[in-house]
Each structure stands twice: as C-alpha cells, then as structure tokens.
Amino acid sequence: MTNIRPDNNQLINRAKLFFKEEIVPSHLKKALNKASKLKNYKVNPFTVKYLANFLEGDDSPKSIAKALIYPRILGTSISTIFGNQAQKMISNVFEGYGSAIHGIDIEFDDLVDGRKKYCQIKAGPITINSGDVKTVKDHFNGIRRLVRTNNLQIQYGDLIVGVLYGNTNQLSKNYKDIQKEFPVLIGSDFWHRLTGQVGFYSQLTEAIGEVALEIDGREMLEEAINLLSVDIEKSLLK
Numbered sequence: 185m186t187n188i189r190p191d192n193n194q195l196i197n198r199a200k201l202f203f204k205e206e207i208v209p210s211h212l213k214k215a216l217n218k219a220s221k222l223k224n225y226k227v228n229p230f231t232v233k234y235l236a237n238f239l240e241g242d243d244s245p246k247s248i249a250k251a252l253i254y255p256r257i258l259g260t261s262i263s264t265i266f267g268n269q270a271q272k273m274i275s276n277v278f279e280g281y282g283s284a285i286h287g288i289d290i291e292f293d294d295l296v297d298g299r300k301k302y303c304q305i306k307a308g309p310i311t312i313n314s315g316d317v318k319t320v321k322d323h324f325n326g327i328r329r330l331v332r333t334n335n336l337q338i339q340y341g342d343l344i345v346g347v348l349y350g351n352t353n354q355l356s357k358n359y360k361d362i363q364k365e366f367p368v369l370i371g372s373d374f375w376h377r378l379t380g381q382v383g384f385y386s387q388l389t390e391a392i393g394e395v396a397l398e399i400d401g402r403e404m405l406e407e408a409i410n411l412l413s414v415d416i417e418k419s420l421l422k
Contacts, residue, residue, distance in 0.1 A: 192381055196391045198277040203395050212401050215261035219253050220408035222415035249412035270307035287323025295380030302343050309350035317361045341367050346374045
C-alpha cells in the first residue's frame with residue numbers, strides 16, 4: 185500500500201478541524217451537561233468545602249460547584265473524550281494510511297529509518313490496562329505468523345505501538361511490558377517518524393490549542409456552574 189503523503193500544514197489543518205468538529209462538541213455539550221448535575225458526582229463532604237474555600241475563599245454553593253466542575257471539565261472529561269477519539273483522529277488526518285490487517289490501525293513509511301510500520305494507535309502514556317497488553321501482543325504475534333507463512337519481510341521494529349502524546353519516562357508499566365517485545369513510539373518521536381518533521385509534535389499541539397480561542401466556552405461553563413450551584417443549594421452540602 186502506498187501512503188498518500190499530504191503537506192504537513194494540511195495535516196495540522198485537518199487535525200484542528202477534527203478537534204473542532206468532533207472533540208469540542210462532546211466536551212462543550214455532553215460533558216458540560218453531565219457536569220452540571222450533582223447526581224453525576226461522588227462528593228466527599230469532608231473535602232469539598234475545603235476545596236471550595238481553597239479555590240474561592242468561601243464555601244458558597246457556587247464555590248463548591250466550581251471546585252467540583254473545574255477538575256471534571258478541565259481534566260478527566262476532555263482526556264476521556266480525546267482518548268476515545270484518538271484512533272478516529274489519526275484515520276481522518278492521515279487519509280489513506282488505514283490498514284486492512286486486523287489489529288492494525290495505520291500503516292506508514294517511517295521517515296526516520298525508511299521501514300514500513302504497522303501501527304496500533306493509543307492516546308497517551310497511561311491509557312491502557314493489563315488486558316490491553318495481551319491483546320496488542322496477540323495481534324502482533326498473529327501478524328508475525330502470517331508474514332512467515334506468506335514470506336513477507338517484517339523485521340523487529342516494524343510492528344509498533346504509536347502513542348500520541350507524552351514521553352518515554354511517562355510510560356506506564358503496561359506499555360513497558362509491551363516494550364519487552366515490540367517498540368512503543370511516543371510523542372515527538374512518533375510524530376517525527378510519521379511526518380518526517382522534528383518539530384511537528386509541538387506545532388500540532390500549539391495548533392490544537394488555538395481551537396479554544398476560536399470557540400469561547402466561558403458562557404457555557406458559567407451556565408453549567410450556575411445549574412450545579414442550584415443542585416447544591418438544594419442538597420445537604422449547603
């Protein structure tokens with residue numbers, strides 16, 4: 185399969201568009217809607233007022249709402265949404281790189297070592313569990329057996345896990361278990377091999393960050409805080 189290699193600026197524009205059309209709506213609408221309801225939190229009454237006072241200097245319902253909603257909206261929810269969409273993002277940004285091989289997300293020509301890579305995409309350095317380790321290894325070992333049967337040339341290092349962000353020091357134990365048999369390329373190294381540009385990773389993260397400037401979510405966040413405040417006012421937390 186021959187990759188159709190777009191210009192790197194095109195790749196960045198595609199990534200921004202995907203983030204804007206796929207990830208932002210889920211974050212602003214679905215996540216904010218869920219975060220605006222007290223029933224969706226497991227509240228620790230011993231710490232929530234402390235956090236409200238720490239954050240705002242008082243433990244009013246609105247301050248408590250902020251202490252609850254900020255970590256959800258600015259942390260866990262967007263990380264989960266991005267993780268769930270990581271493979272789809274790569275498929276959209278790198279059209280023509282998809283693979284017909286079961287267990288492989290993309291195939292691409294490594295622009296550092298010149299070898300063709302068969303790659304499973306993962307979002308970040310701690311996003312897999314112990315069960316995923318066996319799944320990845322089983323897929324890759326199955327491909328090894330297939331290529332031996334068909335006399336195809338796949339060397340060590342051609343079957344890889346590509347992690348979209350982070351660095352090697354951040355890789356979890358589960359990734360390190362995979363590394364014992366198969367390379368795990370993470371962050372700037374992965375993007376360098378995929379695009380041939382050393383600084384592409386930094387350019388991409390900067391460009392995606394700009395999406396937030398194009399879509400002002402402050403009013404929606406304030407509305408969610410106010411709705412949550414009303415729930416808190418009615419609850420035993422007041």
